[in-house]
Amino acid sequence: MKHTVAALVEDRPGVLNRVASLFRRRGFNIDSLAVGTTDEPGISRMTIVVDGPAGIAQQVERQLDKLIDVVTVEDLTQLEAVGRELALIKVAARPDQRREILDLVEVFRAQVVDVSPTTLIVQLTAAEDTLDALLENLRPYGVREMVRTGRIALARGARAAGVHDHESPEAKRFHSESGRRPEGDLPFVTE
């Protein structure tokens, strides 16, 4: 079964490594992992899709929450949530096939974002099964290259995962700056 877990994490050096290392060590299978900024300065959001037996989402959630850099974790599988993924598909398109492909694009409410004499790039934002269906239909023409972002998701309704906990100013300064390489020239120091 697939579980969608959303984590708000401190945007600090190494945080992705910590999360990835935890998944590897505990044997959790990551289907997809999407990371981006949030409206809260210094906080990134990770959406992780995990494949595994029932009950694994709870362990994932609790193990993630143990990481100091992870601020909140939410199992979106348990909630009504909107899940979307974006795909860019470069499909082979001879001039005589272009019309057919454009019809398909329209049916799926996708968009063409690049055209070359022999290919098109089709963009679609949708739930995964819709992306899968589009892909299935494009495959006969020849999919040359493809990229998918992995799922991102938000719980429906007014419910919002946020950072409710305010840091002291000195903590905020420390957490936003520490661990990063200072700008400018550094001395050359050998052992």
Next chain:
Amino acid sequence: MTKMMGADIVLESLERLGVDTVFGYPGGVVLPLYDRFPAHPQIRHILVRHEQGAGHAADGYARASGRLGVALATSGPGATNLVTAITNAHMDSVPTLFITGNVGRNLLGKDGFQEADITGITMPIVKHNYLVMRAADLAYTFAEAAYIATTGRKGAVHIDIPKDVFLEQAEFAWPERISLRGYHPVTEGDHAAVERAAAAIDAAQRPIIFAGHGIILAEAAEELRAFAEKTGIPVLNTLLGLGSIPPDHALAYGMMGMHGSYWANHAASSADVIVALGMRMDDRALGRFADMNPTAQVIHVDIDPAEHDKNIVATVPIVGDVKVVLHQLIDAVAKRSRVEWVRWIDDLRAGHRASMSVPPGRELTTQFVLSKIAAFAGREAVITTGVGQHQMWAAQFMNISRPRQLITSGGLGTMGFEVPAAMGAAVACPDRAVWTICGDGGFQMTFQEIATMVDERLPVKMAIMNNGFLGMVRQWQELFYANNYVAVAMSQPDFLKIAEAYGICGIRVTARSQVDDAIREAAAYPGPVILDFRVEAEGNVWPMVPAGAALHETIEAPEHALH
């Protein structure tokens, strides 16, 4: 504010944290830090002989005292030599701080001399780690690191500092308080959960307590006793929980698990309600999870919510500090006794004492030696052990009666832990006798620290249970690999000559009749002592739950062992 050098900020921070001892080993990139030690005489630097020794000593220091243990190493090999010790401390939730130097900031990632990506290496084996890129961040880093190491589920924290950060000038800014958005250790148990637990306990006919390391880490032995006495519930200990209740207490039934007693393991399997307190449901304590006791209701109190439902599904999980939760439970439960159930376990114990007794006969056995050392050293001494047969016999026969009396590597099972851990305990507790129970294999992994003990005048008594084998591996080969002994017979150096080489006392014991005199002589000698006990070569630890078996499948004697 006046500016200070990064090195001074580090040492000033350690002073602010109340750190009085650092176990360390110098090297190129930490030279600027070492240069400043003389200006901070409140901090005692103990020069070890191997960084692993520094790490285990910091671990032993922390376990013996409850205070933060600190180890320091240089970059590259110095740092990687700490890895075993960091893992060991973290796995047993010991509050420890590991400091490493690294190459200058400009050289990070350039594969320079003695560079290792040590924060990358330690990431999965610590509670948290830091690479400090500016001297201005040092004080905050140390304050936050110590807060993380010593609160919630305690553990190891690692700080890596490039060489030029030690040299950089910055203001010393000690934080008033630590605030972390992603870290809020829970202390009090959820009230509804406590009520449900109390109802299950009150209704139980055959309840049992599993008391783990958490009782000791949380200083909750008094609360454990009060809770057990009010509810009349018998108490079993995990290996690391030994000492949380004295064995002569009417409700204390000793150690459960792979080498726990027959009665403890059967009581665990027969209970209708399990109250697991500050323990993480480890396979060595519980055997095959699915058959540990599938019908019991499980009340699991742990400060780390990730331990709930990880190995055993809890009927009532309670997240909190076990000391606080025990107070809540004591208030919530009814006072009663469980005469029939306790008698059932007593009868079991009466019928099965033989498998947990010193074997009769004239041969010098580890069980005999350890019971003699325990009787002589008493409850106030500190006992450290390595890992293997001697460790299990120490757990069974050394009458561990108070928290922090036994210091042993439980989770990681690190051979070679014993000698440096004893050294750390001796530094932490100068008024206590420290005995380390060693295997002849483990002793040879880390005995270089004897030189440190000599320098620092640490009178640790090292009792080697010398059977010429890697005993526990040999036992498994005998029982589960049809006597096919491979790579377990070990030649030994002359341990008395090792003692002589280090200028300390060495005593060899080959017969039961010599044991008492040897222990007395060792205790009276004003320095470290090696005792070379030539014990039975092929003794086995009983009882035993074979790996993968259930607790109720405890085997008491070789004739019942499976081949």
